[in-house]
Amino acid sequence: MPLRKPPYRTWVALMVMFTTAVNYNFRTFFPVALIAIVDKPKSQTLDNGTVISVPQPDYGPRYSWKPHEEGQLIGSYFYGYTFGSLIGGPTTEFFGPYWTMLTSTFICAAITSLSVLVVMESWIPLFVTRVLVGLVGGVQYPALQCLIGRWAPPNEKGKFVACLMGNVLGTVITQSITGVIVSNFGWNWGFFSTAFITVVYLTLWAIIVADSPEKSWLCSKEEVEYISECHQGSVKATRSKKPPIRQMATSIPFLVLIVFQFGNLWGLYMLLTVVPKFMSDVLEFNLKSVGFLSSCPSLARLVFGFVFGGIADFLLQREILPKVVVRKGFAVISHVLPGVTLFMFLVIGKTVWLAVLLLVLVMVFNGAAVVTCLVNAQDLAPNFAGTQYGIMSFIGSMSGFIVPAIAAEATREKNDLAHWAIVFCISGALYAGCGIVFILFGSVTIQPWNEKADTESAPTTANT
Template sequence: MKKCPYRILIAVMIFMSAAMNYAYRVYFQISFIAMLDRNETLKEGEKQPDYGPRFKYSHWEEGMIIGAYFYGQTLSSIPGGPIAEQVGPWITMLISALINASLTLIAIFVTSENWVPLFICRFFIGISSGVQYPSMQFLIGTWSPPLEKGKFTACLMGNVFGSVAATAITGALVRWLGWKSSFYGMILVTLIFCTFWFLLISDYPTNSWWCSKEESAYIMASHEGRITHGKVIPPFLKMATSIPYIALIIGQFGSLWGLNLIVTSMPKFMAEVLQFELQKVGFLSALPSLARLIMGFVFGTTTDLLLRKNIIKNKAIVRKGFVLFSHFLPGATLFCYTVVGTSPALAVSFLVIMLGFNGAAVVTMLVNAQDLAPNFAGTLYGIMNCFGSTPGFIIPAINSKILEKGSSWPQWTTIFCIGGCVYISTGIIFIIAGSTKLQPWNEKKMKAEDATPAVT
């Protein structure tokens, strides 16, 4: 068929959706450093830069505020999948983004020495954001032909672009205009995103105003009956007892442990241990995420080519073989922190290598829900993202305990070694118990008159 570029635009919007989701996580970590009163840790004669009002929170309160987003996201990730499948990803994502912008505006005015209002705002932003990734998985399932799954799923690496942009831009904004400017910046970017989402996105190719009938027919026919239009209650019991799916959840937990370690902890590590200035923290902590973004597309394109050319005929070899890159090598890299000493150059280099390898998660963890049950990919991803989000608040809690008596190199090597153990152990479980076979519970059981096969 004549190639039509509209699904490329859908992929770009999925990329930007993931970027927005992670920007809401990351910009706050940078801004939060500038919001804290650190007078007690300054050397004699030093003064804190004037980035706006500063607040004195205990280490426990800091951990709670940082983890608030992840508490909320964990709660909403499981219902997020059914919501996206029942209501549709177009309206789900739109409402979620507008709620996030509203709560960010409220946070500017309620933040004070009392940590609770800021915690509540971040908590509900997390709840709102929990429905976003299931919506993206829904769109990947309905818009991507099977042999383009790798490239489409690589668009979820937009989260890395969001991390890179948010850390770099927030660091500069805070330094020039104060921490409130980063909040206003997020609100503005969200409103621009919502405008494009409203105009360009539809739940199915057949519903799109812009997609040609030729391309729509090609996409729908390529699904070969694996996807059925219609609203049913997901088979939660069968999902909960599916060994391949449980292995996927565990593997996703391990992959996101490493990513959340970077998101929640790296600004603090770079500022307090490596002694980088805030502006450099924003730039340097973005480098590992940038490596993940680039390598995610490299791995996604490579595996699509391997499968399309029949160089590798078995998808299971791809999914499990590339765990070497998504889990084992990142885990080994984290263990290297026990021997690199306090060299800032080596420390940053190992972070870049670690997340660069983890870009392979697009062809191991992120796409596997589409293999198992594309009809319920949103629900599957919501559940696995629920468990995968827990490191977002587990890590700050562990870190606050480890760093209770000081934030120095020995304490941080302990934190990195824990991450290495999680990476490797979860990767082993996925290799042993994971699968790429279409699960029998993928079938939507509904009345015949209500079902619309994904072939036109």
């Protein structure tokens, strides 16, 4: 029996995964390279009491930047990324996802490679270049939402959106490879390596991807017709001059989705920022000492994102459950269960393995976000999924500043389990509460503001 040829949209889905990996390559190579740039003299005390300086590895010129300057450099990408997300949707809906991704990735690689020329005693020039990379990179996730809206049939969006979690692979692979490159060739090659990856990526993107199935020269006519029939006229690959911001601002389903995504990002930022500090300070647990275990939570979220995406698509394709039941049912898993699990950190004592297990469980449950908050924008208005996602990310990313501030304030007097209870109670309640808001008031119905006039077509892609 001959093997069944996968539909062409499968290759587009894989490019979505590759895109998120490349996007995170630009984010996560930098902290590793920065270690080799900053001058941190070390000393060693001999048996006779003599203190000698320990030479640092020669990875290239080093600079004596202060700790707070180093922290600003690490966070610089996200200053730009937050605002890039906000403009990403309208940009993509005007120029199309094909050219938006092609251009933004090239600019990110060019700025990153040229950044080695501005590494100097003053940290400001490098800070500026990292903000610019974040600003340009911020348009990419909204662009992918727009692309998914055009390529994925409604009952297959779970698997497509799960491909957004390719960022986990991008993080793990990038940080491993960057460490090897910097150790052998110097920190400047950590920057240059992004250019090599970009060349491979842009070549594949230019060949495989198009703004829509109708504009692809490789997608079969039968598949184009099938995707079009599945969309039932809800998706139009035409240029949008102005997103319906006023209608969106007064749309209850979209406002509920913003709350829903805010809870999702609150939980993620809490796990990525303050939970490691809790485990180190209170549980006396060093994440670096367990090696691979430190990446288990994120890897678990990646794997179960595909599991939940496949289950949801199966339920929708077989019409076992209506879409509203699937979205709100999985909201219990993606938001409510992680919130409940966070409360369990308060009763585990100093059991290290149980702390790791709970952390993994939170991320396993949150893998269901691929069929809840990460895909609901496609339900409401696939024509403006990019704009929706950009606004959601802009507001949701604020939790990245709020969570650490709350943790610092709550543990100011004493850094113990009792004071950390405040942090976990707030986070668990908010995580679960945002999920409950969606369960009560969320919608999966196409909104009236999804419609847009058929003006001129989006810019023609290279593969039309």
